Amino acid sequence: MTWAPKEVLADFATVARLAGVSLTQGDIRLEELPAPHTPPARLPAGHMAVYVFSFGADVLKVGKVGPKSQARYTSQHYNPGSSQSTLAASMIADAEWLGLGETERAGIGSWIRSNVDRVNVLIPAPHGIPVLTLLESFLQCRLRPRYEGFRSQRG
Secondary structure (H helix, E strand, O other), X not given: OOOOHHHHHHHHHHHHHHOOOOOOOOOOEEEEEOOOOOOOOOOOOOEEEEEEEEEOOEEEEEEEEOOOOHHHHHOHHHOOOOOOOOHHHHHHHOHHHHOOOHHHHHOHHXXXXXXXXXXXXXXXXXXXXXXXXXXXXXXXXXXXXXXXXXXXXXX
């Protein structure tokens, strides 16, 4: 992972303050899961999260989950058919850039766990969805993930 989560989150604290949001030092919890990683078993009760997947120097995906989005947080991004817009489906569609062969594509979830870093940023749910959305948008702007939005929207 080449981005610096602690530094980026320190900058986000400034953005949040400018938006009139009061966050204490303990409000944002960082969970770094370098490859190979085990996906989280559950979203902690009373929390929401923004997650970042990266592969080497490239940030692949930034997403968010509210306090009731267990499957999105724990498993959907590792399975290309589990929902719309998963990391796994985006990677299969971009297999040539990633250098993925048939074997890797067939076992994409395992490949992600073995080769992709994941960072979870946990925020207490009482801060509300607008703060979660602000964090996700800030990280998307700052990190420029490869798989955000529709292909035609990517810059």
